[in-house]
Amino acid sequence: MESALDHQTARALLEWQFELGVTDALGDVPVNRYDLPGAAPWQQKRNAAKPAAAAMPMAAPEEDPVAVAGAAAKQAGSLEALRAALSAFEHCELKKGARNLVFCDGVAGARVMIIGEAPGRDEDREGRPFVGRAGQLLDRMLAAVDLSRETSVYITNVLPWRPPQNRDPKPDEIAMMRPFLQRHVELAAPDLIIAMGNISCDAVLGRRGITRLRGNWGTAFGKPVLPMFHPAYLLRQPLAKREAWADLLSLQARLKGNT
Numbered sequence: 001m002e003s004a005l006d007h008q009t010a011r012a013l014l015e016w017q018f019e020l021g022v023t024d025a026l027g028d029v030p031v032n033r034y035d036l037p038g039a040a041p042w043q044q045k046r047n048a049a050k051p052a053a054a055a056m057p058m059a060a061p062e063e064d065p066v067a068v069a070g071a072a073a074k075q076a077g078s079l080e081a082l083r084a085a086l087s088a089f090e091h092c093e094l095k096k097g098a099r100n101l102v103f104c105d106g107v108a109g110a111r112v113m114i115i116g117e118a119p120g121r122d123e124d125r126e127g128r129p130f131v132g133r134a135g136q137l138l139d140r141m142l143a144a145v146d147l148s149r150e151t152s153v154y155i156t157n158v159l160p161w162r163p164p165q166n167r168d169p170k171p172d173e174i175a176m177m178r179p180f181l182q183r184h185v186e187l188a189a190p191d192l193i194i195a196m197g198n199i200s201c202d203a204v205l206g207r208r209g210i211t212r213l214r215g216n217w218g219t220a221f222g223k224p225v226l227p228m229f230h231p232a233y234l235l236r237q238p239l240a241k242r243e244a245w246a247d248l249l250s251l252q253a254r255l256k257g258n259t
């Protein structure tokens with residue numbers, strides 16, 4: 001674009017800026033004139049009064065935690081590498097309050113992958129998912145359709161660290177950990193996924209409303225997904241076990257290739 005300034009005006013503007021103290025036309029980084037050797041005494045005095053501010057480094061541009069998680073997860077070429085990548089991930093505040101990383105249990109490569117919500121107190125202590133009361137009920141449910149974590153099921157959670165006081169995970173925490181979850185599914189390579197409870201349905205399918213979703217097969221990460229009531233909910237609402245049983249039968253039929 002051509003300048004609208006005539007030569008005289010441009011020169012006057014430059015001289016005015018020069019009088020104000022401008023010495024360079026352009027710089028890529030800010031220069032702290034108070035720190036330069038030979039600064040005027042009044043500048044040095046002012047500088048001495050604010051040593052911390054003068055020494056303050058420039059803040060690094062904020063990293064996008066979801067992008068960092070995505071890059072770290074993508075680089076992991078095995079389940080062990082993914083576990084290590086999660087251990088090294090420092091962007092999730094939950095990690096600071098957790099005793100252990102809760103990564104997985106069961107058989108890697110099993111046809112069924114269960115995705116729960118987040119570790120509770122027992123899981124946090126042991127570093128394994130679903131070891132508390134809800135986990136014991138989960139084991140009984142699996143046994144009812146001839147499945148077990150020892151032989152035929154792989155288990156993980158949306159979040160690998162326990163939220164304080166078992167509060168619900170926040171949307172930004174779910175979004176941050178989802179790239180790891182996606183990679184976890186890719187590396188574990190199950191035939192199908194069970195999404196246990198609302199948080200899991202949210203992270204996996206992008207939908208909530210477990211009462212409507214349960215029993216209806218969906219698709220996520222390129223796999224069939226069966227939403228089911230969370231076993232912790234079944235402990236509080238034993239009548240809902242009827243629906244859970246119907247879902248287990250649906251799972252069994254799918255595994256036998258009957259649906």
Ligand code: URA
Pocket residue numbers: 116117118119120123128129130131132134135157196232
């Ligand atoms: N609830 C979950 O969703 N996951 C666990 O590991 C334990 C309880």
